Amino acid sequence: MTRDLKHTDITYLPGIGPARAKILREELNINTWHDLLYYFPYKHIDRSRLYSISELSADMPFVQVKGQFLSFEESGVGRKRHLTGHFTDGHMVMDLVWFNGIKYITKNIHLHRDYIVFGRPSEFNGRISISHPDVDSADSLVLSKMSMQPYYTIPEKMKKRGLNSRSLEHFTSTLFLQLDFSIPETLPEYILQRLHLMPLDQALRCIHYPATADELSRATFRLKFEELFYIQLSILRYTRERQRQSQGHVFARVGEIFNTFFHQNLPFPLTGAQKRVIREMRQDMGSGKQMNRLLQGDVGSGKTLVALMIMLIGIDNGFQTCIMAPTEILAEQHVETFRSMLGNMDVRVELLTGIVKGKKRKSVLEGLKTGQVNILVGTHAIIEDNVSFYNLGLVVIDEQHRFGVAQRAKLWEKNIVPPHVLVMTATPIPRTLAMTLYGDLDVSVIDELPPGRKPVKTIHMYDNNPDLIHQGIYQQIQEGRQVYVVYPLIKESEHLSYKNVEEGFVHMQKVFPMFKVGMVHGQMKSADKEAEMQKFILGETQILVATTVIEVGVNVPNASVMVIQNAERFGLSQLHQLRGRVGRGADQSFCVLVTNYELSKETRKRIQIMTETNDGFEIAEADLKLRGPGDLEGTQQSGIAFDLHIANLARDGQLVQLARDTANYVLDNDPEQNQPQNAVLWQQLRELHEHEFDWSMIS
Ligand code: ADP
Ligand code: MG
Numbered sequence: 057m058t059r060d061l062k063h064t065d066i067t068y069l070p071g072i073g074p075a076r077a078k079i080l081r082e083e084l085n086i087n088t089w090h091d092l093l094y095y096f097p098y099k100h101i102d103r104s105r106l107y108s109i110s111e112l113s114a115d116m117p118f119v120q121v122k123g124q125f126l127s128f129e130e131s132g133v134g135r136k137r138h139l140t141g142h143f144t145d146g147h148m149v150m151d152l153v154w155f156n157g158i159k160y161i162t163k164n165i166h167l168h169r170d171y172i173v174f175g176r177p178s179e180f181n182g183r184i185s186i187s188h189p190d191v192d193s194a195d196s197l198v199l200s201k202m203s204m205q206p207y208y209t210i211p212e213k214m215k216k217r218g219l220n221s222r223s224l225e226h227f228t229s230t231l232f233l234q235l236d237f238s239i240p241e242t243l244p245e246y247i248l249q250r251l252h253l254m255p256l257d258q259a260l261r262c263i264h265y266p267a268t269a270d271e272l273s274r275a276t277f278r279l280k281f282e283e284l285f286y287i288q289l290s291i292l293r294y295t296r297e298r299q300r301q302s303q304g305h306v307f308a309r310v311g312e313i314f315n316t317f318f319h320q321n322l323p324f325p326l327t328g329a330q331k332r333v334i335r336e337m338r339q340d341m342g343s344g345k346q347m348n349r350l351l352q353g354d355v356g357s358g359k360t361l362v363a364l365m366i367m368l369i370g371i372d373n374g375f376q377t378c379i380m381a382p383t384e385i386l387a388e389q390h391v392e393t394f395r396s397m398l399g400n401m402d403v404r405v406e407l408l409t410g411i412v413k414g415k416k417r418k419s420v421l422e423g424l425k426t427g428q429v430n431i432l433v434g435t436h437a438i439i440e441d442n443v444s445f446y447n448l449g450l451v452v453i454d455e456q457h458r459f460g461v462a463q464r465a466k467l468w469e470k471n472i473v474p475p476h477v478l479v480m481t482a483t484p485i486p487r488t489l490a491m492t493l494y495g496d497l498d499v500s501v502i503d504e505l506p507p508g509r510k511p512v513k514t515i516h517m518y519d520n521n522p523d524l525i526h527q528g529i530y531q532q533i534q535e536g537r538q539v540y541v542v543y544p545l546i547k548e549s550e551h552l553s554y555k556n557v558e559e560g561f562v563h564m565q566k567v568f569p570m571f572k573v574g575m576v577h578g579q580m581k582s583a584d585k586e587a588e589m590q591k592f593i594l595g596e597t598q599i600l601v602a603t604t605v606i607e608v609g610v611n612v613p614n615a616s617v618m619v620i621q622n623a624e625r626f627g628l629s630q631l632h633q634l635r636g637r638v639g640r641g642a643d644q645s646f647c648v649l650v651t652n653y654e655l656s657k658e659t660r661k662r663i664q665i666m667t668e669t670n671d672g673f674e675i676a677e678a679d680l681k682l683r684g685p686g687d688l689e690g691t692q693q694s695g696i697a698f699d700l701h702i703a704n705l706a707r708d709g710q711l712v713q714l715a716r717d718t719a720n721y722v723l724d725n726d727p728e729q730n731q732p733q734n735a736v737l738w739q740q741l742r743e744l745h746e747h748e749f750d751w752s753m754i755s
Contacts (some may be wrong), residue, residue, distance in 0.1 A: 066089065093260055108145050236590070313552055351501075364394055367450060391405055510642070613640040
């Protein structure tokens with residue numbers, strides 16, 4: 057009899073009554089047979105081999121030994137209380153040790169009966185011991201059937217309520233005994249064949265109970281593929297649909313403004329990568345469809361200029377444009393850059409942020425309404441203030457990771473022709489993640505820095521040697537350069553011993569009485585922050601002590617040293633962003649990562665990556681691997697839950713690509729989605745949407 061697994065309650069499984077069902081539901085969100093089938097083990101252990109005690113040593117992984125207990129012995133008091141069982145395989149004796157659950161062991165385990173014990177051996181006083189081994193009576197374990205034993209993740213609470221990995225094993229094996237039919241296939245036959253995938257029925261059985269390691273890896277492959285495939289199919293189907301419907305302003309021509317700028321005002325030749333991405337965008341904007349493009353380019357790769365040039369194309373076609381920056385400092389810097397690059401060209405650039413008030417603000421708002429303002433530069437206040445344009449044709453969002461998806465969606469009213477959207481980010485998102493997170497955006501990449509840049513030299517130093525760092529700073533300033541010193545916190549907190557920025561400010565003034573020292577941090581008033589920034593930009597201060605407020609975008613080409621205090625406190629992409637503040641001029645720049653001595657393995661790895669590479673993409677990949685996608689800057693705000701059971705975006709990059717290619721193949725060959733061999737796909741998508749995620753969120 058075939059059952060609908062998704063609708064068969066877990067209590068229909070022999071051995072699971074209401075009490076256990078409640079635990080499974082509360083702790084693992086397992087409600088149905090289907091849920092149990094998809095609760096995959098996190099590892100398997102080969103239990104086909106028995107060891108003798110004489111073979112064991114402390115460097116071995118899990119082992120199992122068959123034998124009998126000779127005696128038990130309790131010793132120690134309080135937290136040191138423990139139980140030792142003397143266990144023999146008939147030739148030698150080893151110790152099995154328990155620190156808790158002692159009562160249970162002494163009550164349930166008997167002397168002089170055959171048991172199989174299983175665990176990780178260690179050596180103590182020349183004697184082999186295993187603490188907290190699994191113990192099974194020898195006749196309940198059929199070793200021939202136990203070649204690869206599944207291990208399931210079990211929350212602590214669940215263990216306390218008496219269910220462990222063994223219980224789960226029992227439930228899944230019971231479930232498979234009950235399944236006297238094949239689990240219905242969820243991929244079309246032709247995809248299985250093309251990619252040599254295991255059928256679903258076999259894959260689900262093998263992921264729990266593989267006969268061999270090879271079988272396990274084929275089952276894993278099939279299930280990971282399927283998971284990623286449906287995500288890609290869902291995104292791509294949605295994107296194609298939107299493209300089919302969406303209208304866009306047609307920017308048909310490159311006109312006088314762009315050409316004048318290009319031939320007369322451009323301060324330096326464009327890099328090949330800049331030219332290429334501008335071409336890609338022109339194609340989008342001329343197509344009659346709305347552009348939705350993500351521009352990735354490492355810090356300093358020249359995204360601002362690209363933004364300006366495509367805005368000029370918009371103006372040439374009779375539209376207004378706007379660019380949003382994450383901070384006021386950055387917005388102001390953009391205005392200055394644009395105005396000075398445009399020189400005396402007839403393009404009106406205006407700034408709108410929270411600090412633009414009164415008459416000035418009124419005149420800007422008026423100019424937007426009448427169409428006289430061509431380029432509006434602002435912060436996200438632009439969205440919140442209900443600013444109205446005469447005809448907005450293009451929106452550029454700079455440094456995307458500070459902007460959530462919801463904010464993007466607020467940019468224009470429904471039911472009007474939407475402006476083209478360009479999202480720029482200096483936090484490179486690894487391709488595999490971009491394909492999932494921003495699967496609906498087209499991606500352009502600036503993979504080339506302007507010529508003449510020297511890579512920043514990155515040095516790791518411990519904080520017990522400040523003199524050496526001070527010497528370096530002194531020397532650079534003597535040569536006419538400027539220095540950033542960044543601290544992780546603003547005020548000293550009771551719990552954290554991290555140096556703080558105000559203390560650092562006082563300290564730097566003391567060490568360098570001959571230089572001028574400035575300070576910026578997030579708790580200062582905007583105007584004060586602004587004034588301090590300006591002093592540094594103009595070279596009036598030589599040292600700027602700061603928090604991460606200077607992380608994003610600020611451009612002071614004369615600054616050549618970035619000292620990051622307590623660098624262990626920062627994530628990889630943040631360190632990379634901070635380092636990007638120097639190395640913007642032609643001279644050699646330095647980044648000094650100062651840490652304390654006690655570093656975790658992960659932190660050490662982070663620091664090492666920073667000293668080894670300047671490549672933002674490499675760093676982003678490494679970050680993804682170290683921290684997982686959920687933690688990546690930007691992804692938290694994206695509002696997309698990664699509900700992946702088995703695939704891993706960091707590790708399964710190639711599989712993401714395969715999944716995407718396959719999904720594209722399907723949609724190319726079945727654009728109307730009515731071919732019978734694909735019926736199973738659309739059915740499956742419908743079910744996934746009901747149960748799991750709402751991909752329409754990522755518009
Ligand atoms: P980011 O991509 O980090 O926003 P910017 O747009 O701030 O980078 O550019 C960094 C610096 O490089 C700026 O001083 C800018 O004027 C300069 N720049 C941009 N494009 C070029 C180019 N093609 N050749 C030389 N310098 C360039
Ligand atoms: Mg920038």
